[in-house]
Amino acid sequence: MTDIATERSTKWLAGAGLRPTRQRLTLASLLVGDGQDRHVTAESLFAAASNADEKVSLATVYNTLRAFCDAGLMREITVDGSKSYFDTNMTDHPHFYWEDTAKLTDAPAEQLEISHLPDAPAGAEIASVDVVIRLRRT
Amino acid sequence: MTDIATERSTKWLAGAGLRPTRQRLTLASLLVGDGQDRHVTAESLFAAASNADEKVSLATVYNTLRAFCDAGLMREITVDGSKSYFDTNMTDHPHFYWEDTAKLTDAPAEQLEISHLPDAPAGAEIASVDVVIRLRRT
DNA sequence: TATAGATTGAGAATAGTTATCAGAACGAGC
DNA sequence: GCTCGTTCTGATAACTATTCTCAATCTATA
Numbered sequence A, B: 001m002t003d004i005a006t007e008r009s010t011k012w013l014a015g016a017g018l019r020p021t022r023q024r025l026t027l028a029s030l031l032v033g034d035g036q037d038r039h040v041t042a043e044s045l046f047a048a049a050s051n052a053d054e055k056v057s058l059a060t061v062y063n064t065l066r067a068f069c070d071a072g073l074m075r076e077i078t079v080d081g082s083k084s085y086f087d088t089n090m091t092d093h094p095h096f097y098w099e100d101t102a103k104l105t106d107a108p109a110e111q112l113e114i115s116h117l118p119d120a121p122a123g124a125e126i127a128s129v130d131v132v133i134r135l136r137r138t
Numbered sequence C: 001t002a003t004a005g006a007t008t009g010a011g012a013a014t015a016g017t018t019a020t021c022a023g024a025a026c027g028a029g030c
Numbered sequence D: 001g002c003t004c005g006t007t008c009t010g011a012t013a014a015c016t017a018t019t020c021t022c023a024a025t026c027t028a029t030a
Helices: A003-015 A022-032 A042-051 A058-070 B003-015 B022-032 B042-051 B058-070
Strands: A075-080 A083-087 A095-098 A103-106 A113-116 A124-137 B075-080 B083-087 B095-098 B103-106 B113-116 B124-137
Touching (some): A022 A042, A022 A058, A075 B075, A083 A103, B042 B058, B042 B083, B075 B124
Antiparallel strands (some): A095 A103, A113 B113, A124 B124
């Protein structure tokens, strides 16, 4: 973990009022340490931590991802019934889902233009609109 | 089960080359017997069958929903990590997801207009575009 | 450094779903 | 209708992703 990654992670946690524990710093650094957005599953993040020789339990990875979401640092994306994906990019944007590898990536938001959206039924309001573009390898 | 429901169900199965077993007819009738589109989960369909005093095991409900999807009679919709939803409406259309009740309904397709969609990255093509409009009760 | 409260992690528990496989049901050909 | 190879069903076990439990550990603050 570089100094700049540690600093970025510390600030990221502080901004959300979360205690900078060793485990959270480890995971935060893997998520936003290089300033890039990232899409992970609990398993993939756990594997990344293990790979970096950082000891974090799987339960903590789950707890931490949930804490990050609750704190508004990440959002959960549903694309596949079997796993939950988490995204560090909090802006409203569509996703590419690669069906062959089950990977999730950002789709360029500026290339999506919805000119008309169905009205919310009476008694309800739109909380969010999820757009997932499923890709198949050609 | 009315005669017309039975006939509709039988035709529905025959059109996909599926054997009209008692269980499949029961479930098909609950799904398309009245000519309406329907959104179900395995559990909700199982409950509906039990409620109609039809004996179908939960395992068969799962097998059957999968068979209907493979045969192109239904499609699976992913909106919530915890359950799978199945839709009898095979046309391309957006969905409303009611966050408070976890219910899924069709959104009027003619009210959705996407004027611009991100290009598929090189080496990939768009398989489908899923649009889920999440609703919260006001 | 003492203390109150938050966090961690090993393992149990849970929910939704799939797998197993023996017996029942199906339908094509007689 | 009867036979027979194939398909389907369902009770139950197994599985996967995730959450829960709670004692031990860590953190922030005084």
